Amino acid sequence: xxxxxxxxxxxxxxxxxxxxxxxxxxxxxxxxxxxxxxxxxxxxxxxxxxxxxxxxxxxxxxxxxxxxxxxxxxxxxxxxxxxxxxxxxxxxxxxxxxxxxxxxxxxxxxxxxxxxxxxxxxxxxxxxxxxxxxxxxxxxxxxxxxxxxxxxxxxxxxxxxxxxxxxxxxxxxxxxxxxxxxxxxxxxxxxxxxxxxxxxxxxxxxxxxxxxxxxxxxxxxxxxxxxxxxxxxxxxxxxxxxxxxxxxxxxxxxxxxxxxxxxxxxxxxxxxxxxxxxxxxxxxxxxxxxxxxxxxxxxxxxxxxxxxxxxxxxxxxxxxxxxxxxxxxxxxxxxxxxxxxxxxxxxxxxxxxxxxxxxxxxxxxx
Amino acid sequence: xxxxxxxxxxxxxxxxxxxxxxxxxxxxxxxxxxxxxxxxxxxxxxxxxxxxxxxxxxxxxxxxxxxxxxxxxxxxxxxxxxxxxxxxxxxxxxxxxxxxxxxxxxxxxxxxxxxxxxxxxxxxxxxxxxxxxxxxxxxxxxxxxxxxxxxxxxxxxxxxxxxxxxxxxxxxxxxxxxxxxxxxxxxxxxxxxxxxxxxxxxxxxxxxxxxxxxxxxxxxxxxxxxxxxxxxxxxxxxxxxxxxxxxxxxxxxxxxxxxxxxxxxxxxxxxxxxxxxxxxxxxxxxxxxxxxxxxxxxxxxxxxxxxxxxxxxxxxxxxxxxxxxxxxxxxxxxxxxxxxxxxxxxxxxxxxxxxxxxxxxxxxxxxxxxxxxxxxxxxxxxxxxxxxxxxxxxxxxxxxxxxxxxxxxxxxxxxxxxxxxxxxxxxxxxxxxxxxxxxxxxxxxxxxxxxxxxxxxxxxxxxxxxxxxxxxxxxxxxxxxxxxxxxxxxxxxxxxxxxxxxxxxxxxxxxxxxxxxxxxxxxxxxxxxxxxxxxxxxxxxxxxxxxxxxxxxxxxxxxxxxxxxxxxxxxxxxxxxxxxxxxxxxxxxxxxxxxxxxxxxxxxxxxxxxxxxxxxxxxxxxxxxxx
Numbered sequence: 001x002x003x004x005x006x007x008x009x010x011x012x013x014x015x016x017x018x019x020x021x022x023x024x025x026x027x028x029x030x031x032x033x034x035x036x037x038x039x040x041x042x043x044x045x046x047x048x049x050x051x052x053x054x055x056x057x058x059x060x061x062x063x064x065x066x067x068x069x070x071x072x073x074x075x076x077x078x079x080x081x082x083x084x085x086x087x088x089x090x091x092x093x094x095x096x097x098x099x100x101x102x103x104x105x106x107x108x109x110x111x112x113x114x115x116x117x118x119x120x121x122x123x124x125x126x127x128x129x130x131x132x133x134x135x136x137x138x139x140x141x142x143x144x145x146x147x148x149x150x151x152x153x154x155x156x157x158x159x160x161x162x163x164x165x166x167x168x169x170x171x172x173x174x175x176x177x178x179x180x181x182x183x184x185x186x187x188x189x190x191x192x193x194x195x196x197x198x199x200x201x202x203x204x205x206x207x208x209x210x211x212x213x214x215x216x217x218x219x220x221x222x223x224x225x226x227x228x229x230x231x232x233x234x235x236x237x238x239x240x241x242x243x244x245x246x247x248x249x250x251x252x253x254x255x256x257x258x259x260x261x262x263x264x265x266x267x268x269x270x271x272x273x274x275x276x277x278x279x280x281x282x283x284x285x286x287x288x289x290x291x292x293x294x295x296x297x298x299x300x301x302x303x304x305x306x307x308x309x310x311x312x313x314x315x316x317x318x319x320x321x322x323x324x325x326x327x328x329x330x331x332x333x334x335x336x337x338x339x340x341x342x343x344x345x346x347x348x349x350x351x352x353x354x355x356x357x358x359x360x361x362x363x364x365x366x
Numbered sequence: 367x368x369x370x371x372x373x374x375x376x377x378x379x380x381x382x383x384x385x386x387x388x389x390x391x392x393x394x395x396x397x398x399x400x401x402x403x404x405x406x407x408x409x410x411x412x413x414x415x416x417x418x419x420x421x422x423x424x425x426x427x428x429x430x431x432x433x434x435x436x437x438x439x440x441x442x443x444x445x446x447x448x449x450x451x452x453x454x455x456x457x458x459x460x461x462x463x464x465x466x467x468x469x470x471x472x473x474x475x476x477x478x479x480x481x482x483x484x485x486x487x488x489x490x491x492x493x494x495x496x497x498x499x500x501x502x503x504x505x506x507x508x509x510x511x512x513x514x515x516x517x518x519x520x521x522x523x524x525x526x527x528x529x530x531x532x533x534x535x536x537x538x539x540x541x542x543x544x545x546x547x548x549x550x551x552x553x554x555x556x557x558x559x560x561x562x563x564x565x566x567x568x569x570x571x572x573x574x575x576x577x578x579x580x581x582x583x584x585x586x587x588x589x590x591x592x593x594x595x596x597x598x599x600x601x602x603x604x605x606x607x608x609x610x611x612x613x614x615x616x617x618x619x620x621x622x623x624x625x626x627x628x629x630x631x632x633x634x635x636x637x638x639x640x641x642x643x644x645x646x647x648x649x650x651x652x653x654x655x656x657x658x659x660x661x662x663x664x665x666x667x668x669x670x671x672x673x674x675x676x677x678x679x680x681x682x683x684x685x686x687x688x689x690x691x692x693x694x695x696x697x698x699x700x701x702x703x704x705x706x707x708x709x710x711x712x713x714x715x716x717x718x719x720x721x722x723x724x725x726x727x728x729x730x731x732x733x734x735x736x737x738x739x740x741x742x743x744x745x746x747x748x749x750x751x752x753x754x755x756x757x758x759x760x761x762x763x764x765x766x767x768x769x770x771x772x773x774x775x776x777x778x779x780x781x782x783x784x785x786x787x788x789x790x791x792x793x794x795x796x797x798x799x800x801x802x803x804x805x806x807x808x809x810x811x812x813x814x815x816x817x818x819x820x821x822x823x824x825x826x827x828x829x830x831x832x833x834x835x836x837x838x839x840x841x842x843x844x845x846x847x848x849x850x851x852x853x854x855x856x857x858x859x860x861x862x863x864x865x866x867x868x869x870x871x872x873x874x875x876x877x878x879x880x881x882x883x884x885x886x887x888x889x890x891x892x893x894x895x896x897x898x899x900x901x902x903x904x905x906x907x908x909x910x911x912x913x914x915x916x917x918x919x920x921x922x923x924x925x926x927x928x929x930x931x932x933x934x935x936x937x938x939x940x941x942x943x944x945x946x947x948x949x950x951x952x953x954x955x956x957x958x959x960x961x962x963x964x965x966x967x968x969x970x971x972x973x974x975x976x977x978x979x980x981x982x983x984x985x986x987x988x989x990x991x992x993x
Contacts, residue, residue, distance in 0.1 A: 052728065060736060062735050108473065123733050125733060126733045126736050127729075130729075141869070142869070148860055156853065160849055194869070198802075198872050202806065202876070205857030210850075212850040213850055243824065244820075246820060250820070255809035257751055257809065258808045260751075261750040264747070266743075275798060
C-alpha cells in the first residue's frame with residue numbers, strides 16, 4: 001500500500017500533520033461528553049448482568065438434532081418449577097437454557113430431562129449453578145486489582161518517564177477507556193459475565209501499553225527541548241503523535257484482528273461463552289484505547305506540562321523567534337528567514353539545480 | 367560502521383536455538399522416558415468435568431490462610447478416598463476454594479466436597495488395631511474383645527475373607543445377648559460419657575467391621591452425631607476407636623499452637639508440645655472432663671480423642687485434672703513429637719476452633735463434547751487471527767511481513783513449549799480463558815515487531831543507511847518494547863495474584879506471552895533483521911522488501927555539506943548516473959511543491975502550531991548538525 005507508506009512518510013517529516021494537540025479542547029469536550037453519556041446510560045439502564053452475577057442455573061445442550069425452544073420450555077414445565085426460563089438457540093445445534101437458581105436435585109432432574117427431550121446423551125448437557133455472590137466476588141476482586149494495578153503502574157510510569165504528567169494523562173485516558181466500554185455495554189445491553197470483566201481488565205493493560213508507545217516518542221521528541229527554539233513543547237508532542245500514528249493504526253488493526261476473529265467465531269459458532277464475552281469487551285476497549293492515547297492522553301499531558309514555568313518560558317521564546325523570522329522575512333533579511341522553524345526533522349536541502357541559480361530576470365510564479 | 371564488527375546476530379540466534387532445543391528436548395525426554403506429555407493439560411472447561419467454587423465462611427471471624435489450607439487438605443483427603451482421580455483442589459485469590467473434578471462426578475462426591483468438617487472432643491472407650499474382625503480368630507476365642515485384638519496382630523492376612531464373612535463374624539461377636547438382632551439402645555442408661563454402656567451391639571458391630579487399613583475409610587465424611595457414640599479410625603490408619611458422645615466442641619478452643627515444653631523448673635527443653643487454650647466455658651467443661659478421666663486412670667479409660675471430620679487426630683492420656691483451660695499435649699517419651707507433628711496438630715486444632723462452612727459460589731458441569739468443541743473453535747479463531755495478521759503485515763510491510771510471520775511462529779513454538787512445560791512442572795492447565803489470552807497475545811506480540819519496523823522506517827526516512835537504521839531503530843524500539851511489555855506484565859501479575867477463576871488463566875497466558883514476546887524480539891527478530899540486511903533483497907531495499915528507501919520518502923538527496931550530495935539509498939555501491947538524475951529531478955519537483963506550500967503557509971502565519979515544515983527552508987542544517 002504505497003499511499004499508506006507515503007502517508008507515514010509525510011506524517012513523519014511533518015510535511016503533513018494533524019493538529020491533534022492544538023485542538024485539544026475539541027477532543028476533551030468530546031471525551032467528556034462520551035464519558036458523561038456513558039455514566040448516564042450506566043445509571044439509567046444499568047448493566048445487563050449475566051447469571052454469574054444474579055445467581056441462577058444454566059444448561060447448555062450441545063449437538064442437538066433439533067433446535068426448538070419449546071422442548072426446553074416443556075421440560076421446565078414438567079419439572080414443575082415456576083422459575084422463569086430463558087432459552088436461547090446458539091448456532092444450529094446448541095441450546096442454552098437459563099433459569100433461576102435450582103436446587104441440586106432439580107438441576108440433575110432438569111439436566112437429565114433436557115438430554116432426553118433433545119435426544120442427546122446426558123453427558124452432552126452442561127449445567128452450571130452460580131450462587132448469587134460469585135459475581136460480586138469477581139467484581140470486588142476486579143476492583144481491587146484495578147486499584148492496585150493503577151497505583152503500581154503510576155509508580156512505574158513516573159519512574160520511567162520521569163514526568164508525573166504522563167502518568168496522570170495515561171491514567172485519565174485509561175479511565176476514559178474503561179468507562180466508555182462499560183457505557184457501551186450498558187447502552188447496547190450486552191450481557192456482562194465474569195469473562196467480560198476479564199476483558200475489561202485486559203483493556204487496562206492494553207490501553208496503557210498503547211499510551212506508553214506514544215509517550216515514548218513524545219519524550220524522545222521533547223528531550224533537549226530547551227536547547228532549540230524551532231518548536232515548542234506542544235508542537236514536539238504533536239509531531240510525536242503524528243509520527244506514531246501509522247504505528248498506532250497498524251497496532252490497533254493487528255490487535256483487533258485476532259480479537260475480531262474470536263468474536264466472529266465466538267458469536268456465530270459458539271454462542272455466549274467465555275470467548276465471545278472476553279473478545280467483545282476487548283474489541284470495544286482496544287479501539288477506544290488507541291483513540292484515547294492519541295486524542296486524550298497526549299493533549300492532556302501537553303496541557304499539564306505547559307503549566308510548568310520552564311515550558312511556558314520556552315514556548316514564549318519559540319514564539320518570539322518565529323516573529324523575528326517573520327519580521328526578517330518581511331524586511332528581506334535572507335539569512336534570518338532561512339532559519340528553520342517548525343517541528344519537522346532537520347532535513348538537509350538538496351542541490352537545487354540550475355533553476356536555483358540567480359537570474360537576470362525574475363520569473364513570476366503563481 | 368565501527369559497531370558492525372561487534373554485531374553477532376548468528377550467536378544470538380544460537381541462544382534462541384538453545385532455548386528452543388532445551389524446552390522441546392526436555393519435553394520430549396519427559397514424554398519418552400517419563401510420564402510426561404507432549405501437549406499441555408487442559409482445564410475442565412476444555413476437557414469436560416465439574417468445577418465448584420466454594421467460599422469458606424467462618425462464624426463471625428475471618429478465615430485465615432492456614433484454615434483454608436487445612437480445609438483443602440481435608441477436602442483432598444475426602445475426594446482422594448472416594449476414588450475420584452485427578453481432582454484439583456486449590457485456593458484462589460486467597461479466599462476461594464476451587465474444586466475441579468473430572469468427568470461427571472456423583473452427587474455423593476459433590477456433597478463430600480461441600481460438607482464442612484467439625485471438630486469434637488470425645489472420650490475414648492475402646493481402642494483396637496486397625497483391621498476388621500478376623501473370622502478365624504472368632505472360632506478359637508470366645509471373647510469377642512480378644513478376637514478383635516488378635517486380628518490386629520496380623521492385618522496382612524485380612525484380604526482372604528470376603529466382606530460377607532467378616533460381617534457375619536462381626537454380627538456373631540457383637541450380638542452379645544444372642545437374640546440375633548443388633549440393638550441400638552444402650553443396655554443400661556449411661557451415667558457419663560465415659561460409661562461403656564454406650565457401646566451397644568450395633569456400635570460393636572460397626573467397630574468390628576470397620577477396616578482402617580482400607581484408605582477409603584480414612585476419609586473424613588463429617589456429619590457425626592455429637593450425642594451418639596462414634597466408631598472412628600485414627601487419622602493415619604494405625605488404630606480404630608470407640609468413642610463416647612461429644613462433650614466439647616472444637617469451637618471451644620480459643621487457640622492452639624506448637625511450642626517447646628517448659629518443665630517445672632521453668633527450663634525450656636527441646637521437646638515439642640502443643641499448647642491449647644480453651645475459652646472460659648470450654649475451660650470449665652474441659653476441667654470437668656479431665657477430673658473424671660484422671661479418676662479413671664487405673665482402668666485405662668483416661669483418654670480422650672480429638673476428632674476432626676470423623677477421624678481421630680490425637681488421643682492423649684489425661685494424667686491430672688486440668689482446671690485453668692490451658693492444656694498441653696506431649697508426645698510419649700518413647701516417640702516425642704517433632705516440630706512438624708506439633709505444628710500440624712496445632713493447625714488442625716485451630717481449624718476445629720473455627721469450623722468453616724462452604725457456600726457454593728458456582729458450580730459448572732461441562733460436558734466433554736462442549737469442551738472439545740470450544741477448544742477446537744478457539745484454535746480456529748486463533749488461526750484465523752494469525753492468518754489475518756500475517757496478511758496485513760505482508761501488505762503493510764511487504765518482505766518484513768515474512769519476518770513477522772517467522773517471529774510469530776517462533777513465539778508460538780516457545781509458548782506451546784512453555785505451557786506444556788508449565789503444566790508438567792507446576793500443574794498449570796490451559797483453560798478457555800487462557801486460550802483467549804493466547805489469541806489476544808498474538809496481536810500484542812505482533813505489535814512489538816510493528817514498533818521495531820516503524821522505528822527502522824523512521825531511521826530510513828531520516829536518510830540513514832539500512833544497516834545503521836536497523837541498529838539505531840533497534841536501540842530506540844528496544845526501550846519502547848521493554849516499557850510497554852513491563853506495563854503488560856504488571857497487569858498480568860496483579861490480575862493473577864488477586865483474581866479468581868477464569869481471570870487467572872487469562873492473566874497467566876497473557877503474562878507468559880508478554881515474557882516470550884521479549885525473548886522473541888531480542889533473540890529472533892532483531893538478529894534476523896541484522897542478518898537479512900546483509901542479503902541483497904533487504905539490504906539494498908528491494909521494492910518488495912518493505913525497506914525501500916525511495917518508497918519511504920527518503921529519495922530526497924541529502925546534502926552532506928561541502929557540495930556533496932548523497933541519496934538515501936546510496937550505499938558504498940553508489941548510483942548510476944540515471945538514478946542520480948532521476949533523484950535530482952524528483953528533488954526539484956518536491957522542492958517546488960514544498961516551496962509553494964511554505965509560501966502559502968507563510969502568509970497564513972508562521973506561528974501556527976505545526977505550520978511550517980523544515981525542508982522548505984533548506985540548506986543550513988545538516989544531518990550531523992542535528993545529532
